[in-house]
Amino acid sequence: NAGVTQTPKFRVLKTGQSMTLLCAQDMNHEYMYWYRQDPGMGLRLIHYSVGEGTTAKGEVPDGYNVSRLKKQNFLLGLESAAPSQTSVYFCASSLAGRTGELFFGEGSRLTVL
Amino acid sequence: AQSVTQPDIHITVSEGASLELRCNYSYGATPYLFWYVQSPGQGLQLLLKYFSGDTLVQGIKGFEAEFKRSQSSFNLRKPSVHWSDAAEYFCAVGKVSGGYNKLIFGAGTRLAVHP
Numbered sequence: 001n002a003g004v005t006q007t008p009k010f011r012v013l014k015t016g017q018s019m020t021l022l023c024a025q026d027m028n029h030e031y032m033y034w035y036r037q038d039p040g041m042g043l044r045l046i047h048y049s050v051g052e053g054t055t056a057k058g059e060v061p062d063g064y065n066v067s068r069l070k071k072q073n074f075l076l077g078l079e080s081a082a083p084s085q086t087s088v089y090f091c092a093s094s095l096a097g098r099t100g101e102l103f104f105g106e107g108s109r110l111t112v113l
Numbered sequence: 114a115q116s117v118t119q120p121d122i123h124i125t126v127s128e129g130a131s132l133e134l135r136c137n138y139s140y141g142a143t144p145y146l147f148w149y150v151q152s153p154g155q156g157l158q159l160l161l162k163y164f165s166g167d168t169l170v171q172g173i174k175g176f177e178a179e180f181k182r183s184q185s186s187f188n189l190r191k192p193s194v195h196w197s198d199a200a201e202y203f204c205a206v207g208k209v210s211g212g213y214n215k216l217i218f219g220a221g222t223r224l225a226v227h228p
Contacts, residue, residue, distance in 0.1 A: 102157070102216065106156045
């Protein structure tokens with residue numbers, strides 16, 4: 001009964017380093033999303049995917065890349081981390097796009113020094 | 114452009130008191146509207162949603178929300194707050210784009226509950 005699992009949960013990077021956040025869901029959902037949450041700004045969509053092998057840009061995609069090689073996994077990559085990418089990152093998935101009911105992971109807190 | 118405004122950043126209520134969290138949206142068509150709750154250290158959980166029909170919708174944990182088209186509002190209410198309701202609450206509006214329903218979130222309202 002895992003739902004949406006994110007790894008790692010915490011990470012500290014130096015400016016310019018790269019890293020990948022992994023999101024895995026076991027609900028057979030078609031759609032997956034990556035959001036970032038910053039104080040006073042709610043959640044903003046970074047990238048999303050409507051199916052295996054497809055990805056699309058969201059509201060704030062710059063500095064991030066994603067891949068969806070398997071239906072259950074959605075990876076978020078930072079090629080050259082910047083302090084502005086310090087944030088809490090949430091992965092979510094949904095069964096059908098029209099309902100808007102997203103299932104969220106517990107978040108990954110990233111600090112870029 | 115679509116947007117969601119939650120005018121109250123922080124709200125404090127006493128346990129047992131009633132609660133209303135405000136949400137106003139800007140949207141050019143009939144919106145899909147949602148309320149999510151985020152407990153400390155957790156991801157977001159859907160409380161309730163409005164697509165069409167009855168403008169008063171019931172959700173989990175005793176919450177309800179009322180859609181008022183004339184006021185572009187979707188306020189969340191609970192008649193009697195419990196200490197476990199302390200959390201951050203997010204209103205969201207759904208935007209249909211290419212058949213995919215993207216959510217635009219408000220900035221959130223943090224609820225504190227006094228014993």
